[in-house]
Amino acid sequence: MSNLVLLPSHQWGVVTRAGATSLLSGAVALAQEAGAEFCDVRLSETEEMRLYAVSGVAPDERVEGHAGIGVRVLVNGVWGFASRPLRDENDVHHVVNSAIANARAAREGSAAQVTLPPRAAEIGFYQTDAEIDPFGVSASEREQLVLETLAAARSERGVVRAQAGVNAKRQHRFFANSEGSLQEQHFVETGAMVLAVASDGHIVQRRSFPNSFHGNTAAAGWEYVRELHLVTEAQRVGAEAVQLLRAPVVASGSSSLVIGPAQMALQIHESTGHAIELDRILGDEANFAGRSFITRDAIGNLRYGSPAVNIIADATVRGTRGSFMFDDEGTRSAPTTLIGEGVVRNFLSSRDSAARQGLSSTGAARSDGWAYLPLCFATNVFLAPGTGSTEELLDRMGNGYYIDDNRSWSIDSMRWNFQFGTEVAWEVKNGKKTRLVRDFSYGGLTPEFWGSVEAVAGSEEFRTFGMPCGKGEPKQWGFLSHGAAPTLVRNVKIGVS
Numbered sequence: 028m029s030n031l032v033l034l035p036s037h038q039w040g041v042v043t044r045a046g047a048t049s050l051l052s053g054a055v056a057l058a059q060e061a062g063a064e065f066c067d068v069r070l071s072e073t074e075e076m077r078l079y080a081v082s083g084v085a086p087d088e089r090v091e092g093h094a095g096i097g098v099r100v101l102v103n104g105v106w107g108f109a110s111r112p113l114r115d116e117n118d119v120h121h122v123v124n125s126a127i128a129n130a131r132a133a134r135e136g137s138a139a140q141v142t143l144p145p146r147a148a149e150i151g152f153y154q155t156d157a158e159i160d161p162f163g164v165s166a167s168e169r170e171q172l173v174l175e176t177l178a179a180a181r182s183e184r185g186v187v188r189a190q191a192g193v194n195a196k197r198q199h200r201f202f203a204n205s206e207g208s209l210q211e212q213h214f215v216e217t218g219a220m221v222l223a224v225a226s227d228g229h230i231v232q233r234r235s236f237p238n239s240f241h242g243n244t245a246a247a248g249w250e251y252v253r254e255l256h257l258v259t260e261a262q263r264v265g266a267e268a269v270q271l272l273r274a275p276v277v278a279s280g281s282s283s284l285v286i287g288p289a290q291m292a293l294q295i296h297e298s299t300g301h302a303i304e305l306d307r308i309l310g311d312e313a314n315f316a317g318r319s320f321i322t323r324d325a326i327g328n329l330r331y332g333s334p335a336v337n338i339i340a341d342a343t344v345r346g347t348r349g350s351f352m353f354d355d356e357g358t359r360s361a362p363t364t365l366i367g368e369g370v371v372r373n374f375l376s377s378r379d380s381a382a383r384q385g386l387s388s389t390g391a392a393r394s395d396g397w398a399y400l401p402l403c404f405a406t407n408v409f410l411a412p413g414t415g416s417t418e419e420l421l422d423r424m425g426n427g428y429y430i431d432d433n434r435s436w437s438i439d440s441m442r443w444n445f446q447f448g449t450e451v452a453w454e455v456k457n458g459k460k461t462r463l464v465r466d467f468s469y470g471g472l473t474p475e476f477w478g479s480v481e482a483v484a485g486s487e488e489f490r491t492f493g494m495p496c497g498k499g500e501p502k503q504w505g506f507l508s509h510g511a512a513p514t515l516v517r518n519v520k521i522g523v524s
Contacts, residue, residue, distance in 0.1 A: 035216025039092050039162075042072045044211065050119060051203035054098055057123040059205060063100035063130075065143060068112075069202035069355060070096045071397045074384040076162060079192030081174050082181055088166060095397035098122050102130035107167065110398045129291030134342035141336035143378055149359055156345055157215040157248030161195035164249045169193055172219075172257060185269035188224040191261065193217075193252055208357040215507070216348060218244030218493065219252045221261045226267035232271035232465060234264035237492075238289050244493040244506075246350045258341055267451065267463070274465040277452070279522030283515070284469065285417070285422050287431025288490035290449055291410060291511035296494065299331075299338055299475040300509065302407035302442035303365050304391070305376040309383065312403070313440075314500045315322055320441045320473065323384060325371040332477025337411040338366035340375060340389060345405055348493025349507035357403040358390040365408070369477070377403045395503035397408050402498055404505040408490070412512040413483035420484050421513050422458035428521070429453045429460055429513075431466055446470030467523045479519065484512035 052066050056068035072094040080086035096119065097110040107130025113124040116199040173191045180189035197219045220242020222235045237243040237255055245251045246466040306312040309321040323328060342351050342360035353359055356378050364372045376384070377392035380403055392401035421429065435448035446497065452467035471479075491510035498505060 028403060039072070039074045040196075042070065042094055047201040047211075048209065049120045050096070051201055051209070054119050054123055055203055055205050056098070057120065058100050060125065060241050060394055061123065061127045063102055063127060063205070065101040065205055066098065067202065067357065068096065068098050069397055070094075070201045070396070073396060074162070074197050076195045077192065078169050078194070079190065080177055082177055082189045083268065086170050086173055088169070096122055096127040097394070097397040098401070099400065100126045100130050100169060100424050101141055101143070102127060103134055104142065105134045105137045106141060106398050107131070107133060138256075141242050141379055142382060144382055147207065148209070149353065149357055150209050151352055151359070152210075153212040154245045155213065155215040155350070157217075159249035161215070161217045161249040161252075162197065163267055166404060172252070176221050176257045176261045179258045180221050180265045182262060183265040183269050185225045185227065185272060185382055186223050186265045187226045189261075189265070190222045190241070191220065191257070193219045202353065202355070202357050205356055206523060210353045210357055212351060212353060214246065214351070215248055216244050216493070217249055217251050218242055218246055219255055219257055221257055221264060223261070223265040223268045225265070225272055227272045228256055230272060232268050233434070234268040234271070235432060236260040238263050238292075239450060239492075240494060244348050246346050246348055270463055271451065271465045274463040276466050277428070277464050277522060278390045281518050282521050283427035283517050284519050284521075285420050285424055285427065285429045286289065286454070286514050286516060287429065288488070288511045288513060289492055290431050290433050290447070291514050292492040292494070293433040293436060294494065295338070295408055295410055295511060296405065296475070297436060297438045297508045298442055299366070300375070300507075301407045302473065303371070304403045305374040305380040305384065306403040306404060309380055311380070312499070314498065314502075317357055317498075320443045323370065326373060327370065329371040330369055330478070331366050331371050331474055332369040333480045334368045335413060335480050335482055336366055336369045336477050337364070339363065339411055340391065340406050341409065342390060342406045344407055347491045347510070349407040349509035354390040354392045354406075355394045356388065356392040358388045358392065358405070360390045363389045375403060393505055395505065399442075399501075399503045402503060402505070404498060405496070405507050407491075407508045407510070409509065410418035410511040410514065412486040412489045414485045415482070417484050417488055419512045420482060420513055421455055421460070421492055424455060424515055425458060427455050428464070428467065429455055430469070435468075444470075445473065467521070469519050471520050476516065476519065479517045480514055481517050484514070486512070488512040
């Protein structure tokens with residue numbers, strides 16, 4: 028393992044391919060010698076940059092990095108896991124021994140043994156397409172963009188606060204297991220955001236771009252930030268936040284809605300992505316609204332939505348935050364239909380959970396780096412587009428509302444009953460957008476909502492949004508994407524009932 032050199036104060040790029048390969052194979056061999064019938068090892072090196080500024084406060088840029096190893100073993104059918112930051116070669120011995128000891132200690136309290144069906148080794152390399160290294164962009168360029176964006180967001184009288192920021196992340200991830208898999212993946216993520224808050228002394232409104240909740244992040248380089256045209260969009264969101272101060276509130280009732288891509292991304296995440304994770308369905312996970320109304324016999328039986336609803340998990344789509352070739356169990360990604368013409372067709376699963384159902388893993392075992400066990404996490408989950416433009420969809424709706432950009436969300440522990448609020452809504456009459464309305468909210472029951480989907484706009488209207496999500500205990504952050512085109516839904520409850 029002499030090719031691996033890691034420093035006490037981490038510096039990016041010290042993990043070499045040769046060093047990582049040697050370390051991984053050595054860790055697998057040590058685990059097998061100690062009695063593990065199965066072992067997988069993950070080594071990752073990560074660096075993150077975040078530059079954010081709030082109006083009236085100097086910009087704050089932080090760059091953090093770390094590297095470490097996580098080892099998972101099966102001993103007598105019981106999982107054991109241990110992880111450790113890497114400082115020298117002795118750490119490998121320590122973490123393998125700890126994983127073995129943890130598996131043996133857990134044996135007494137484990138009711139059922141884990142059986143993983145054997146599978147062929149998977150060997151491969153993956154790398155994000157990035158034209159401009161975000162870490163190679165000067166700090167002055169990043170700061171100038173953020174400050175100009177802040178100034179543009181506050182140029183409209185009535186904006187009392189603005190926030191702008193950029194972020195970037197790069198990772199080297201290496202994986203090996205006792206089946207002979209050996210994988211190397213290199214990821215780059217880049218993102219940006221702007222938020223404008225307006226107030227007239229009585230009410231407060233906000234608008235954001237390119238998405239609420241810290242903007243949008245893509246699997247791309249700095250070119251993604253440049254293509255956002257943040258300064259121009261900041262002027263728009265500031266103006267809309269002020270306009271919303273004078274906008275009326277809609278009375279409670281029911282209405283047809285065309286829901287924009289950003290809000291549909293949140294709808295997919297909360298009422299589909301999490302609901303169809305197999306660990307929730309099996310009862311293994313109950314944290315953070317952690318169960319699901321979907322039952323383990325749902326495949327081919329449960330009508331989840333209308334025939335217009337086709338929901339796909341596909342981490343092979345490049346350029347989005349949840350794009351990868353292999354999940355954190357080494358499963359190769361592939362497009363998977365989760366909901367086909369409104370009927371449940373598959374689950375998001377890991378090797379363990381899928382085996383208990385007699386299924387193959389759909390490549391949804393993911394972790395927040397080397398320090399955590401892989402969990403069953405939503406990946407890229409998309410509502411497949413239909414046909415036609417947004418204008419055609421509005422014309423088809425006739426009267427109702429066009430809504431977008433999430434402001435608030437709430438969903439119960441079974442992913443059944445939800446209520447969401449949006450930053451912005453336009454009243455639609457005779458197929459045309461008219462006045463803005465504020466504080467818009469809608470809610471319902473998950474299968475009733477998806478059952479009321481009448482049509483989805485075409486692929487030219489499709490957008491993806493990268494977002495973080497928390498799950499598990501201890502809590503992990505998963506980074507993923509959801510995508511959709513504007514979607515027409517009939518007879519939705521609106522307002523607070």
